[in-house]
Amino acid sequence: MASSKKKETPKAKAKAKAPEMERMEVRLAGSGGQGLILAGLVLAEAAGLHDGRAVAMGQSYGPEARGGASKAEVIIADQDIDYPLATRVDLFLALTQEAADTYSWDLKPGGWIVVDSDLVSHPPSSRAVALPFTATARDKLGKPMVANVVALGAITELTGVVRRKALEKALLARVPKGTEALNKKALAAGTKMAKDHAASGQLAGQEPTSEDV
Amino acid sequence: MASSKKKETPKAKAKAKAPEMERMEVRLAGSGGQGLILAGLVLAEAAGLHDGRAVAMGQSYGPEARGGASKAEVIIADQDIDYPLATRVDLFLALTQEAADTYSWDLKPGGWIVVDSDLVSHPPSSRAVALPFTATARDKLGKPMVANVVALGAITELTGVVRRKALEKALLARVPKGTEALNKKALAAGTKMAKDHAASGQLAGQEPTSEDV
Numbered sequence: 216m217a218s219s220k221k222k223e224t225p226k227a228k229a230k231a232k233a234p235e236m237e238r239m240e241v242r243l244a245g246s247g248g249q250g251l252i253l254a255g256l257v258l259a260e261a262a263g264l265h266d267g268r269a270v271a272m273g274q275s276y277g278p279e280a281r282g283g284a285s286k287a288e289v290i291i292a293d294q295d296i297d298y299p300l301a302t303r304v305d306l307f308l309a310l311t312q313e314a315a316d317t318y319s320w321d322l323k324p325g326g327w328i329v330v331d332s333d334l335v336s337h338p339p340s341s342r343a344v345a346l347p348f349t350a351t352a353r354d355k356l357g358k359p360m361v362a363n364v365v366a367l368g369a370i371t372e373l374t375g376v377v378r379r380k381a382l383e384k385a386l387l388a389r390v391p392k393g394t395e396a397l398n399k400k401a402l403a404a405g406t407k408m409a410k411d412h413a414a415s416g417q418l419a420g421q422e423p424t425s426e427d428v
Numbered sequence: 429m430a431s432s433k434k435k436e437t438p439k440a441k442a443k444a445k446a447p448e449m450e451r452m453e454v455r456l457a458g459s460g461g462q463g464l465i466l467a468g469l470v471l472a473e474a475a476g477l478h479d480g481r482a483v484a485m486g487q488s489y490g491p492e493a494r495g496g497a498s499k500a501e502v503i504i505a506d507q508d509i510d511y512p513l514a515t516r517v518d519l520f521l522a523l524t525q526e527a528a529d530t531y532s533w534d535l536k537p538g539g540w541i542v543v544d545s546d547l548v549s550h551p552p553s554s555r556a557v558a559l560p561f562t563a564t565a566r567d568k569l570g571k572p573m574v575a576n577v578v579a580l581g582a583i584t585e586l587t588g589v590v591r592r593k594a595l596e597k598a599l600l601a602r603v604p605k606g607t608e609a610l611n612k613k614a615l616a617a618g619t620k621m622a623k624d625h626a627a628s629g630q631l632a633g634q635e636p637t638s639e640d641v
Contacts, residue, residue, distance in 0.1 A: 256465065259487075260489060263488075264460075269489075270489040271486065272486065273484065273485065273486040273487075273512060274484075275482075275483060275484045276475070276483040276485070299486060299488065300512065300513075391604040391605060
């Protein structure tokens with residue numbers, strides 16, 4: 216269905232105020248306590264409520280998830296989503312080694328792979344972008360628990376999966392009252408981290424949608 | 429798969445400390461602002477993290493959802509879930525008329541149908557249990573926004589989909605700091621409402637799993 220999409224769709228443009236997008240599959244993986252379900256919710260709501268996309272989200276819990284690795288998946292598209300499960304992942308974020316190992320078997324060739332540089336010592340690919348989400352949250356923001364938000368800021372800046380403004384709106388609608396400033400700082404830290412990374416020239420060949428156009 | 433399940437599975441029993449359960453499909457539907465995604469998360473975490481079940485959850489956002497009706501689906505089972513989407517819904521909660529109309533086409537015959545008695549004037553079935561979630565949240569608790577929690581308390585009491593204690597643990601882990609007392613009250617109001625309803629004798633023929641045994 217997605218491949219039949221025309222280059223210019225005035226309706227989508229007017230509605231979305233965001234660049235056109237083929238189906239994009241995002242997987243956020245880590246351990247139970249890292250807040251990746253919430254990160255997935257925020258990403259889904261940024262895309263669905265603020266960028267005007269169609270969005271499906273799924274996550275799982277239970278003995279398997281509890282054992283260590285857990286994941287949330289978000290599928291984003293300009294058209295209706297006929298199959299709401301991930302089939303080949305365009306953007307994979309892994310915040311632990313176990314998550315990186317467990318959930319990297321169906322990544323799209325040439326897709327984005329982003330990992331926590333301190334917690335994932337063996338990324339699933341040499342192309343992986345490794346950034347210090349947890350260390351930054353802990354050392355610069357004093358709150359390790361916002362590593363998920365730092366990561367959201369970084370993947371959004373790297374890939375443009377949602378608009379930065381949409382992400383911030385969705386985030387501030389979901390976080391506890393009183394933590395808005397902290398979360399905005401975390402988002403900004405992630406954005407800056409990704410910008411610095413891009414400026415360092417390590418991004419060659421990382422554009423994920425090039426083979427879709 | 430689910431139908432091959434034996435009556436006694438010592439492993440599941442030891443792990444879960446909750447009654448055995450065939451695959452159970454729960455759909456929570458309403459409008460965007462009613463907090464049903466959060467309710468779904470809480471139910472999923474109660475089942476997956478505290479009752480020891482396997483759980484898959486899915487929800488969708490976007491133009492369709494924004495237009496009015498939105499839904500979250502939670503699939504709960506004792507065994508691994510091979511298909512994470514709803515196929516026939518065992519427990520349907522609808523908090524608006526539009527949601528009741530839009531998402532009631534694939535309900536399991538004999539399954540639970542629970543609606544808000546003030547907001548759903550035409551339930552999808554005459555068997556539907558109609559309870560005043562929103563009115564209770566607004567008039568007795570002073571916070572209409574906890575109607576979702578009142579409803580969670582009621583469907584848990586009615587159906588036993590998760591243990592009450594598991595629900596409360598999961599809820600308190602997800603709600604903003606400082607709102608714990610309010611949310612516990614909302615849960616208790618929902619539980620009481622369902623108990624009163626059961627005592628009133630309107631529950632005959634409502635046991636959802638009878639045809640599975």
